[in-house]
Amino acid sequence: MLALLVFLPIVAFIAILFGAPARLTAIAASAINLALGLVAVATWKNASLWALSLPVLDKPALHLAFGFTDGMSVIMVLLSVIVTLAAVLSGSAPEGKGKLYFGSSLLISGGALGAFAATDLFFFYAFHELALVPTFLMIGMLGRGDRRDAAWKITIYLGLGSIILLAGLVWLANLTGTFNMVEMVKGAGHIDLASQKAIAALLIVGFGTLVSLFPFHSWAAPAYASAPAPVAMLHAGVLKKFGLYGLLRLAIPLVPEGLQYWLTPLLVLLLGNILWVGYVTISQKRLDLMLGNSSVMHMGYIFLAIAALIAFPGNPLARSAAIVLMFAHGISIALLFGLADRIERNTGSLDFADLGGLAKSAPGLAFIFGIAAMASIGLPGLANFSGEILVFLSAFKSYNGTEGLGPVQIACVLSIWGVVISAVYMLRAYRNVFQGPAVKSTQSAADITCVDRLPAILLVLALFAVGLYPNLLLNLLK
DSSP states (O other), rough: HHHHHHHHHHHHHHHHHHHHHHHHHHHHHHHHOOOHHHHHHHTOOOOSEEEEEEEEEEETEEEEEEEESSHHHHHHHHHHHHHHHHHHHHOOOOOOOOOHHHHHHHHHHHHHHHHHHHHHHHHHHHHHHHHHHHHHHHHHHHHHHHHHHHHHHHHHHHHHHHHHHHHHHHHHHHHHHHSSSHHHHHHHTTTTHHHHHHHHHHHEEEHHOOOOTTTTTTHHHHHHSSHHHHHHHHHHIITTHHHHHIIIIHHHHHHHHHHHHHHHHHHHHHHIIIIIHHHHHOSSHHHHHHHHHHHHHHHHHHHHHHHHHHOOOOOTHHHHHHHHHHHHHHHHHHHHHHHHHHHHHHHHBBGGGGOOHHHHOHHHHHHHHHHHHHHHHTTTTSSHHHHHHHHHHTTTTOGGGGGGGOOHHHHHHTTTTHHHHHHHHHHHHHHHHSSSOTTTTTTOOOOOOOHHHHHHHHHHHHHHHHHHTHHHHGGGOO
């Protein structure tokens, strides 16, 4: 069944190419995948249902292999199917571009699902690269603003990041003697320290570039601002989590001492995400650029949980904190980008100077955007709060008062200022868009329709479900 879940979006993409109705096919495939994802959450430990291995090559031994090795894979697959359905429901294809628009969205989803479900290192990497191709094309061909520059920038950055990552992954496969990711982790412990340091550096830079770790982050905000709504939702919400997933799945178990060697530089870089990019976010004059920079900023909190796990390998909270916040951020940022697209379609602009008073003509849109904004800030009761509080607690889980604050605790204390920064830019954005006197572009703007509310409600329900009962995810990680 896992193969069906992974390949259904790709099969639907092929069907669209051969003339199937694009929007209907995309919605149907995504809805079926969401149902399969929910079944997977309930039955993922049944290996006979959710495992597949087909030999592809004998030397080197490559298998088209999928499986749920632990709850992290299940949560990432669940995130993917939820955001995919919301993305295809939210999107409105340009005239005559339905095949490219909805087909590419499905291909990005299939690539993300394949990467999260793969247990073979080759296909883990290959599926992610598959998802990047339609991302580049959609931004360059159907994007807005400086779309060509943004497409080239993201292509160059992520291409270089992928090459650096590939070098680290091939080195790991060579040292462990297998591409089977489960066997690689089981055989961890014999890699010498010098190799660990070098591989850890490659993985931090490679995965970090894909995640928009400071200072390899400048591709993200322009790309998301230029991207069509489904691409921004799927990449920022789902595909960008691949790098974080890879660090948790491969780097921490295979090169733990190498990562500890680079811990202090990593802490400095993640503070760059939270503080430097946070201040950059405050200065933005457009909603889409603000959301793009906000997405980059919040990656710093997930890296903080990863740093806590690197510093204290037995930390019982850090891994769970990172995974919960990955899910929460993916849902909230997808919701925000989907609503931003609706604002632009209804008003014709995302410049703060051109907006104001939208709540008068579009109260439904204002209400849902307010929920998404509060989630991004970290309001209790919403999923982001559950993730962020776990991150902060994980940083102090191994704290010894007699020894004073360690590097991770100092980084945590400094990063809490990011909560204030988040509140400043998000509340300011809400005020500029929805409050105050109505302007020409917002006086007669339409409210969000019942059809458009469906994807928003799906994402809002996920935020409240995990926010009010985080054990929905934490129980999967036991």
